[in-house]
Amino acid sequence: MTAYVVRRLWQMIPTLAGVILLIFFLFNWVGGDPAQVLAGKISNPEQIANIRKQLGVDQPYWYQLLVFVKQVFTFDFGRSWSTNEEVSRILMTRVGPTLTIMVPVMLIETSLSVLFAIMVAYVRGSLTDRAIMVICTTAMSISFLVYIIFGQWLFGFILGWFPVQGWSESYWKNLLTYAPLPILLAVAVGVAPQLRLYRSFFLEEINQDYVRTARAKGLPEKKVMLKHVLRNALIPILTNVGIYLPGLFVGSFLLEVFFSVPGLGREIVTAVNRSDFPVIKAVTVYLAVLTMVVNLLVDVMYKFVDPRVSFK
Amino acid sequence: MPRGGRAGRGCYDPPIFRSPGDPLKRLPTLLCCALVAAAGFAPGPVAAQAPKKVVRMAFRTAETGFDPQRIFDRYSVGVCENLFEPLLTYDYLARPVRLVPLVVEAIPPAEEGGTRYTFRIRPGIYFADDPVFRGKRRELVAADVAYAVKRFRDPKYASPYEWLFENKILGLDEVAKEARRTGRFDYDAKVAGLEVRDRYTISFKLTEPDFNFLYILAMPNVVPVAREVIEAYGDDTMAHPVGTGPFVLKEWVRRAKIVLERNPLHRGYELDARWADPADEWDRRAVDALAGKRLPLVDRVEIYPIEEEQPRFLAFINHEHDLLDETPAEFIDQVLPNGHLAPNLARQGVHVFREEQPEVTYDVFNMEDPLVGGYSPERVALRRAMVLAHDRDQEIAIVRKGQAIPAQSPVPPGVVGYDPSFRSTQQDHDPARAKALLDMFGYVDRDGDGWRDRPDGRPLTVVYKYNAGSQSNRQLAELWAKSMAAVGIRLEAEAVQFADLLNDKRVGKFQMAGSAWIADYPDAQNFLQLLYGPNTGQSNEARFRLPEYDLLYRRSLAVPDGPERNALYREMNRLILAYAPWRLGVHRIFNHLQYPWVKGYKKHPILYTNFKYLDIDVAARRAATR
Secondary structure, eight states: OHHHHHHHHHHHHHHHHHHHHHHHHHHHHHSOOHHHHHTOSSOOHHHHHHHHHHHTTTSOHHHHHHHHHHHHHHTOOOBOTTTOOBHHHHHHHHHHHHHHHHHHHHHHHHHHHHHHHHHHHHTTTSHHHHHHHHHHHHHHHSOHHHHHHHHIIIIIIISOSSOSSOOOSOHHHIIIIISHHHHHHHHHHHHHHHHHHHHHHHHHHHTSHHHHHHHHTTOOHHHIIIIIIHHHHHHHHHHHHHHHHHHHTTOOHHHHHHTTOOOHHHHHHHHHHTTOHHHHHHHHHHHHHHHHHHHHHHHHHHHHHOTTOOOO | OOTTOOOOSSSSOOOSOSOTTOTTTTHHHHHHHHHHHHHTOOOOOOOOOOOSOEEEEEESSOOOOOOTTTOOSHHHHHHHHHHOOOSEEEOSSOSSOOEEESSBSSOOOOBTTTTEEEEEBOTTOBOOOOGGGTTOOOBOOHHHHHHHHHHHHOTTTOOTTGGGGTTTBTTHHHHHHHHHHHSOOOTTSOOTTEEEEETTEEEEEBSSOOTTHHHHTTSTTSOOOOHHHHHHHGGGGGGOOOOSSSEEEEEEETTTEEEEEEOTTOOOBOOOOTTOOTTOHHHHHHHHHHTTSOBOOOSEEEEEEOOSHHHHHHHHHTTSOSEESSOOGGGHHHHSGGGSOOHHHHHTTOEEEEEEOSEEEEEEEOTTOTTTOSSSHHHHHHHHHHHHHSOHHHIIIIISTTOEEEOSSSSOTTSBTOOTTOOOSTTSOOHHHHHHHHHHTTOOOSSSSSSOBOTTSOBOEEEEEEETTOHHHHHHHHHHHHHHHHTTOEEEEEEEOHHHHHHHHHHTOOSEEEEEEEOSSSBTHHHHGGGOGGGBTTTBTTOOOOHHHHHHHHHHHTSOSSHHHHHHHHHHHHHHHHHOSEEEOEEEEEEEEEOTTEESOOOOSSOSOOGGGOEEOHHHHHHHHO
16 A cells, blocks of 8 residues: 555656646736736836836746745745735635635535435435435526525525624634534535435445345345445545545635635635735645645545455 | 614624524524534634724725735725824815824925925824834834835835835935845935934925925825834734824734724824814714714724625625625615615615715727827827717716716816816717718728728727726726727727736737726826826826827926916816827716714715724614614
């Protein structure tokens, strides 16, 4: 297993190099000149040149790329061009609010999806199954933005169950006061597609020979479903959850903007709008590394979920 | 009372649920509690006791920071208004606006033909407490003013307002030039135009007469700062504002929450009611609420940057906020149906302040462009025809939702030099005149494709660039294309990134583009400089170079406010209409809402926040939200 992990880690280097090159060229070709935005209402070419010099974007491309690579390996991306805040501090302070929303979303969403999926798979073809599938398809057809606008209006304003928006310094106040509504809406949106997907995983397993054998042996249906079907369906579910894991750290831009959550998603969009390259660089690289690491961890976990899996 | 109204748990902290007895309504909390308990988190700190009087409101755009010499967005500057104090400021109630001394003893007269201004700072004004001062009270002195002005020219800070002091203060350009060469600004270098005569006296010597210089010294970011604070915080000055203002920055969750608290060291203000208009209900209410009291009255201000319009609006309607600045256009029909306050808001006693912004929107023709630019009769005719063909009424009705008035000149109402009697038909929507003008100068369809061609037979296609990130800009561009199509002119709307659009306008790589200008200071000169020839490549996006106009502009600089200067401004306006380097747009109207427990409110055309003049009736708020 160690050799496998080392090999996978080694393979990350060219991937990371590709990410660095892609971000660098995308920013320089289509990103716009940040000095134009930072120069204010009235500026002359000399002042713009001064800003470009301070930002380092007047340097040759090869030098800027070298600085970027150095930043990746020293984890020091400098300061935000628009607010002058340290990029490392931006990441540290924004990831907390994002996780406060996204971790409960993932836990609740996955639990509910797996639970409902195994239930509807068990009653496949029934009216309940069909009704739930119709509801899921309808729910999936509606934009996330509609959920947010409607949910905020209904639960925040009409029913008054939650504040319309807000965030505080207190973790508990955030979790208990400000996070529930965005969590509720994100779960409402996320459950439908996952439920459909997981149902198909369960149905595939239910039709396997070993399930028929287990039933023929007289195992109770509960045991067949929870011990055999669930365990075997867990591998594709794990893969699916693994795909979403890096997204936890980036959050949902829409949720964060509509509910005034000072998270990373909102920060990224603001950075793009302001051509704030240090923030864009840091977040993209960090997300790429995170995706690769999470993929590796998921692959390693297969071994524990399914003993038939071996590392080659 | 709206359906979303909720009982107050404290005087400003909104509760989560209306009915603690309803288990269904407690479900989300119970779920979260269970989740947290399962995760094994430790309990957080207990919230501190809430102060008594708190103002809560939203900004529609996130702030960037609070180093006054490094910022330019109005929201960051709006916060700085409360943390720092310029030498001069504006009277709260006087309209048209009126300069008054703030930290100086008096408004100085212009000396030496408008090239020298000497200020004496009032002794006994102190900066807010900060660890940098090591427990000692730090008094404001003249050297702090000189230091702040120099910071605008320090290349290290790349100040967006550097232009304010460019070619302005005698000897400062040379020091700035040397700093650019060496990479280090010498703050100890002697600048002839920044003469610190004694501990409290500073004299500015200008390179040329400027009768608007006092306005510059009333800008909320042209404020003295303590050199030791700036040097101590180095690159973190955006997060450590230390001024002499009535509030201090207590808490800052960037882009999420800004909390100001009353500065305990502040000397306090009193409302000057001399300039109040007894016929104005806002003035009367402000005088009733504030006269004779030591200001500021509020203990705490909470500001929440909320970029999306719905949560910003709902937060106000839900009583989570006390003020709603700039009611979103999407909700204007709910707030002001048929121009009157909605009954549900009127029942709650909500006040609406209708503000004509001291700003102008306009569409720029590139005067150097071979198609639409130039000063020959046929080019002027083309631009004037396009102006006449553009349906500005639709812009106001649809894009602006009726919340704008058509601009008659670049100078908006409320600005010194604004002439309410100045009217012209040259910017009216008149397609028939537009067509006649185009026909007269040979812009006709020569190849039968349905579109007009140039007089020499080549195709006529105008490209209009707009900011791809703005929905309203896209609508405006579409309106232009539709209006031009109605008179047979082919106009292509091209979406470009904001940064690229700024650059294209600065270097003249465009034919037409939209723009807007909001007053830095309330004088027509701040708007008319937008077409001054030497400002080409900077604020003169049209690249308009008309010797007659430039001559009038230079003459206006040397004349103080009065009939003579107004006559010059009027003549400049005539030239703008005649040569049509712009399609004049609108002056937007913003509707600001307040609940009746907010006392003393009156929107100022230049200053953005004015928290020091607000009061909160806590009991009234509690009663209304119960």
